[in-house]
Amino acid sequence: MNIVFWILQAVLALLFVAGGFYKAFSFQQLASQFNEVPHAAWRALGFLEIAGGVLLIVPAALKWMPNLTAHAAAVLTLETFALAALYASHSTKIAPENPMTWALVMGVLLAFVAYGRYVLKPVVAVTT
Helix, strand or coil, X not given: CHHHHHHXXXXXXXXXXXXXXXXXXXXHHHHXXXXXXXXXXXXXXXXXXXXXXXXXXXXXXXXXXXHHHHHHHHHHHHXXXXXXXXXXXXXXXXXXXXXXXXXXXXXXXXXXXXXXXXXXXCCCCCCC
């Protein structure tokens, strides 16, 4: 089960770091779709996703404050469901190409990682 969590964490970390860079630095493309969300909010969400993506891997891999991995997954779960609600308010259909669908899938996967790292297979720090 630990291998499944590591694979999910790695894939989600890559997706969130890439998505975070897109949100933080490609505001012009997002502004055309979501006019009511200010530039500073998109930039903050982008930096949150970049930090969360890094925290999904680095603390557990280095065994330095590994509980940060579970916390990052929980925070990104909440952020992803909030984005899904934003996408839902701007979309009239549910389809595989809709960003809301992908946000919900990623939110469920993040919730599974958070639950797994909190309860099922927590990463523990090495004690000397």
